[in-house]
Amino acid sequence: MTIDNAVFAKLTEIARTLFDEYQGPWTPALRSEDVEQWDSLATVQFAVMVEQAFNIRFSTDEIVRLDNLGAIASIVAQKKA
Amino acid sequence: MPIAVGDVVEHRFVVEADQMAAFQALSNDYSRIHTDDEYAHSRGFKGAIVYGGIMMAHLSYVLGSKIPGSLGTSGRWQVDYRAPLYVGDSAVLRLEVTYVSKPMGVIQAKFTIRAREALVATGTVQSFVPETEIAGE
Numbered sequence: 001m002t003i004d005n006a007v008f009a010k011l012t013e014i015a016r017t018l019f020d021e022y023q024g025p026w027t028p029a030l031r032s033e034d035v036e037q038w039d040s041l042a043t044v045q046f047a048v049m050v051e052q053a054f055n056i057r058f059s060t061d062e063i064v065r066l067d068n069l070g071a072i073a074s075i076v077a078q079k080k081a
Numbered sequence: 082m083p084i085a086v087g088d089v090v091e092h093r094f095v096v097e098a099d100q101m102a103a104f105q106a107l108s109n110d111y112s113r114i115h116t117d118d119e120y121a122h123s124r125g126f127k128g129a130i131v132y133g134g135i136m137m138a139h140l141s142y143v144l145g146s147k148i149p150g151s152l153g154t155s156g157r158w159q160v161d162y163r164a165p166l167y168v169g170d171s172a173v174l175r176l177e178v179t180y181v182s183k184p185m186g187v188i189q190a191k192f193t194i195r196a197r198e199a200l201v202a203t204g205t206v207q208s209f210v211p212e213t214e215i216a217g218e
Contacts, residue, residue: 044185045156045207052180060184 003028003070004077007054011073014049018042028070043067054080084188085216088178090147094139095171096131104132130165136172136194136202143176144208149188153208156187160204164196172196176206183215 012026019037024030032038038046047058047066056079058066066072105111110132113120118128137160144153166172173195180189186209194202 041156041209044187044209047185048180048182048187048189048207051182057182058184063184 003073004080007077007080008069008073010053011050011069011076014053015046015069018046018049026069028073029068030070031068046072050076056080083216084149084178084181084210084214086178086181088148090143090176092139092143092147092174092176093171094174096135096166096168098168100135101129101131101168104135104138108132108134110134126165126167128167131168131170133160133162133202136166136174139172139174139194140176140192140204140206143174143192144206148176148178148190149208149210149214152214153188153210155206155208157207158204159206160202162202164199164201166194166196166201170196172201179205181215183212183217186210186212186215188215 008028015026019035019042021037022035024034032043043066047063050072051057054076056076058075062075065075101115105116114124114126115129115132121129137158140158144155145151174192176190176192178188178190181187187207188210189205189207191205192203193200
């Protein structure tokens with residue numbers, strides 16, 4: 001998976017505000033189960049913040065895949081391409 | 082009618098002394114800025130100022146009965162207090178929907194509370210709502 005650095009940096013900035021208790025590394029491999037605050041509710045909140053930050057809309061199929069930073073970055077980059 | 086961006090609701094309210102007393106009893110918050118006119122004067126206010134929690138109770142009323150209504154669940158509130166609200170002031174809470182996502186079952190709205198032609202508070206809310214309650218995008 002190729003990661004767009006600018007997209008990933010912006011995603012990480014959003015994630016840091018939402019998952020502010022997380023102290024580990026922010027990498028594309030970071031999964032929801034690695035972050036205590038990243039539950040199903042937070043996934044939706046994260047998705048809303050990402051939609052607004054990048055001016056995109058996720059489909060229902062995409063929403064269920066938003067469970068790790070790398071996948072989110074990839075979907076965002078595709079939509080912005 | 083399904084909730085859509087641009088939907089607006091306004092709610093007028095006045096906070097009276099008995100409601101201040103009820104909130105004091107509920108919260109056990111006896112801060113002098115809310116209970117002591119003399120102290121409030123010394124801090125530059127015209128009198129004891131209304132608890133922010135009471136204003137948020139009115140926000141709760143709007144969310145639970147107007148937009149999104151009885152089927153919504155609050156996920157996030159953000160509020161900034163800009164000016165004091167005094168007991169007896171006539172206040173207007175205005176809430177406007179700014180974002181909806183039918184696939185995610187989420188709406189967001191911004192709100193203002195105004196009184197005495199001043200902006201008392203501003204903020205945003207996010208609620209989870211059954212997708213059937215949200216207009217198509």
